[in-house]
Amino acid sequence: MEKRKLKLVNMKKIKDGRFIKNYQLTYLNQNTQCEKHYEMISFNEMTHPDDLGSHNGGVAIIALYHGKLLLLKEFRMAVNEDVYNLVAGRIEKGETIEDCVRRELHEETGLTLTNILQILPPTYAAAAMSDLKMTFVVAEVDGDLTHDHLTENEEITARFYSPQEVSQLLEQPNFNANCQLVAWFYCFISIFAKEGWPNVKA
Incomplete structure (x- = not known):
């Protein structure tokens, strides 16, 4: 195994927020023996460097309904804008991944996991910036879209999109990064691989 040039020698909490800890x-640096200080955030309470990345924090759901x-x-409050995203959320204590998928789908869209x-x-x-781990789940869903289960602090509109509709959405900038990649590959598999790349001269 290749020897690392940087060795983690200490970790300390510098701020304890309600949800996020710094x-x-x-x-x-093993070549010059100089210290490098690096700040990161976590949802987890950690006391030892081995705790970094040890907790699977949530799920992101690539949900499909009849190919859509x-x-x-x-x-999203952090950017004060509407953002296209996947259904996602934190895994609660005692939940399995499947439990979390079912709950998040129900809460954010009213849909059921099939x-x-x-x-x-x-x-x-x-x-x-963080040790947050997510599990991507590809799933088929069913039911009627509803926003009856949202809290007063949430503004969410859920919709099923065809590959052609997603390709048009991709012209817009406001995407969560992971969602943008999922949407791009969804279009690539559904449209581009069959019809060729749009607006590209041979």
Whole structure:
């Protein structure tokens, strides 16, 4: 195994918010013995460097209904704008991944889970700033879209989109990054691979 140039030697909490905690990591450059301080955030209470990335925090759902892709248009407070996103949320204590998928679908869209096609291994959601891990789940859903279960602090509009509709949405800038990639590959598989790349001269 290749020897790392940076070695994590210390971790300490520097701020404890209601939901998010800030930590300072201290790395040692093994060539010059200089310390590098790096700040990151986490939803988890951590006391040892081995705790980093040890918790699977939530799910993101690639939901399909008769070939159409479910997307949310939701207001996100951190950017003060509407953003296209997948149904997603944190795994609550005692929940399985399937439990979380069912609950989040119900809360955000009113839909029911009918079939899980694939559960991907957990992946880092924002490795440059957090140890948050998410599990992507590809699923088939059914039911009537409703927003009756949203809280007073949520603004969400859910809709199923055809590949052609998603390709038009991709011209807009306000996407969650992971959702944008899912939408692009959804279009690529459904349209571009069959009809060729649009607006490209041979």
